[in-house]
Amino acid sequence: MLRTARQIAHISDRRRDKAVEVKIGVQHAPREIVLESDQSVEEVERLVSEALSGKTQLLSLQDEKGRKVLVPTDRLAYVEIGEPTVRKVGFGAL
Template identity: 80%
Template sequence: MEVKIGVQHAPREIVLESGQSAEEVERTVAEALAGKSELLKLADEHGRKVLIPADRLAYVEIGEPAGRKVGFGAL
């Protein structure tokens, strides 16, 4: 699942492919924004962790689950 995170005062957004479901990502973001944790903590498919201060979040865009890519290219 693709997750795009906008951070205040940063010129680029953070994009990561997460193995978590949309509900899990949404719950994690809601907890960070509610003040239950000071950091938004997400992990990508390769095990790398992204930590963002909750008070610096501008937006979080949760994409559709990515389907399996099959084929050899466009015709």
């Protein structure tokens, strides 16, 4: 099925509107990892919980571009999960 550029832009805009910001603090690292994910808040929380409970040795999250971020669970300092953000488009009064 071929899609027009407008349809593709609409799909990607819809995905960006539901993006969840995730900040991951890693022990002995000067900066945190920040990514926007298409995964739901509940799904990210479940993956973090499974990693911290010892079910897996890696926390694996996927960003909105399809890239995977892998962090060893024994190096996790904290994980901050933000609510989905709605991005406003256009110009307006502040």
